[in-house]
Amino acid sequence: MALVLTLVLSLLRLGSGQWQVIGPDKPIQVVVGEDAVFSCFLSPKTSAEAMEVRFFREQFYAVMHLYRDGKDQHNVQMPAYRGRTELVTDSIAEGHVSLRLEKVTLSDTGLYGCWFSSQTNDQEAIWELQVSVLGSAPLVSMTRLIDGGIQLLCESSGWFPQPTVKWKDPQGHDLPSDSKANADRHGLFDVEASLIVQENAGIVSCSIQYLDQSREVESRVWIREVFFQPLPWRLSCILLGVFASVLCVGVIGLTIFFRKLEGKIWAETYWRRKHGAAELRDARKHAVEVTLDPNMAHLQLCISDLKSVSYRNTHQEVILSRKRLLRKHVVASQGFWEGKHYWEVDVGFNKMWCLGVCRDDVNREVTDVTLSPNNGYWVLGRERDDQYFTFDPHRIILSPRTHPTRVGIYLNYEGGAISFFNVNDQSFIYTLTHQFEGLLRPYIQHDVNDEENVTSTEICPVSQESEKEVPSDTDNLEPSPQVTTPFLSRAMP
Known part of the structure; x- marks a missing residue:
């Protein structure tokens, strides 16, 4: 019945002189590192030179590429696609365009769409991009x-x-x-x-x-x-000698490898600490006042001085409203439409928490939603097993060098990025990128019982004292000496 209705509507559009958007009729399959080409056209043939043509990822506002007023609008692209797309408009006068996506990665897997809009009509087409990785030769x-x-x-x-x-x-x-x-x-x-x-x-x-x-x-x-055939004893001895030689060379090679690996880890740690400290100092220049909103906190979360949140086993007697969260979360009274903003949260030695921002229009009545950008959340979290994670939009496991007890959060709205820092050792943890839209609020999850989170979670003032650079335990390190072995040098990477 639905197919018949679709055909009838299509015939009515064609009869009234309107056009349809035709996209790929089957999933597009690409190997990692190759380019993907998405082709869309209007039927019947209609010039799209004066139209708005939008290619998007899963949701309409997630812009991959936008053509408007006769030219490309690169400033509205999602950060993940900047510099990777090329719109081919050689046949746009006939309503045919193609978008080339360069150097496809595994994270590009998903649904895509193209949308054409004129003064009298707008239509879209949806398809799937399937990305594969070609493994090693058998x-x-x-x-x-x-x-x-x-x-x-x-x-x-x-x-x-x-x-x-x-x-x-x-x-x-x-x-x-x-x-x-x-x-x-x-x-x-x-x-x-x-x-x-x-x-x-x-x-x-x-x-x-x-x-x-x-x-x-x-x-x-x-x-x-x-x-x-059975091996003669002499050949067995030869093979045994070759095996011993290979084993000896392997031991030497592994020693060199691990010494080089140790030097590489030292260099990466040193760079991360120094780089993170510099970024953290710049972020602190945009420190803002953040207070928690008791009217939007879960019934078992107690808000003190508009800065601290702790857990109680019983519900509080508070005014019920649709704004109040059903999960053990709380958001700030402040919201951000634009600009750069930085604040710090003291999580103490609590075992489970999530920090970041969320859209003001997230569904407050759902208790099992994934804290993913797809659902309007950009967070850093910790679980019981000392595992740190985020979503971008799929789950990513993180490994901070030390367990943070104070976390710095830096939101760059127009830059489409939110960064997390370990204030304890002034190191960078992770950055999520997204083309933000709508009002964003600072967000805290205190989602456990007394056995897990023994202390409160607090928003801390960014004082002058905290802005002083904390000495790093890598500051006094000396570079590890490089080991070289002439007869193995050609085999080393």
């Missing part, structure tokens, strides 16, 4: 001898989405094998498959490809009779 190794046969292992890593791995005989037919796949912390898949072959197997191949068979990588191995 590595084939011989693991052991089993009952007169050889067990081969095929391994590959760094795939997305999960691929299939198969062993094939010389004629290309699938061979029975055992396979498994595991996802790493980045969501990429490592796959492997084992196969037992006999003396007359000939050439066998390991093939890894996506389920839709759009991409495939393959490695072949020739199983010769010599693999099944």
Whole structure:
């Protein structure tokens, strides 16, 4: 019925001289690092030179690229797409445009749309971008001898989405094998498959490809009779000597690697501390007064002096309103439409909290919403297992060098960024970028019981004393000496 209604409405539009927007009719599949091209056109052919043409990500206001008044409007693009898009308008007089998105990343996966608007009509089309990661070439190794046969292992890593791995005989037919796949912390898949072959197997191949068979990588191995012959004792001694030599070189190589890694970690830590301290000093120049709004706090949160929030086991007798949050959160009385603003929050040694900003129009009656930019939240959080996280828009695990007890929050509205700092050691933690719209309010979550959060969470004044640079424990470090080994230098990266 809905399809019939859509067709009827389409016929009515065409009969009245209106046009429709036609976009990609199937998901666009791209490998990480390649460019994606989105094509949209008007049917029937209609000039779009005087129209507004908008390409967006999932939601209408999330602008990827905007064409208006006959030219591109780069100033309204989301930060993630600035410098990565190119609108091809060679056929815009016929209502056909294409948007090129350069160097696609895995985070670009999702829904996209194009929207055309004239004085009399506006229409849009939606499609999906599917991003895949091509893993490493299959590595084939011989693991052991089993009952007169050889067990081969095929391994590959760094795939997305999960691929299939198969062993094939010389004629290309699938061979029975055992396979498994595991996802790493980045969501990429490592796959492997084992196969037992006999003396007359000939050439066998390991093939890894996506389920839709759009991409495939393959490695072949020739199983010769010599693999099944017993090794003479002299050859065994030679192989043992080679193994010992390789082991010795490997130990030396690992020693050099870890010394270089130690120097790299020192350099990164030193840079992060110094860089973070400089950014924090600049952010503190925009310190503002922030007070909590008791009328928008959860019933079990007690607000003291408009600065401190703590948890109570019983509900308070307060005036109920639709503004009051159902989750154990509270927002500030102040809201920001523009400008640069900085404030600090003392979380003490509490185990669970979230800090940041939220849109003023977030749904206050939902208790299980994800604190993601997609839902109007930009936060830094801590969980019971000392794990720090944020959403951008998907969950990201963070690893501050030290546990912060005081967190600095810096909102740059026009710059489309909110940054978090560890005030204790004056280090930078993370920055979320977004094209902000609407009123934003400082936000605090105190969402646990007395056993978890033993102290209150407080908004702290940014005093002159706190603006002095705290000496870093990296300030007195000396660079680690570099170890070089001439006969290994060509093998080092």
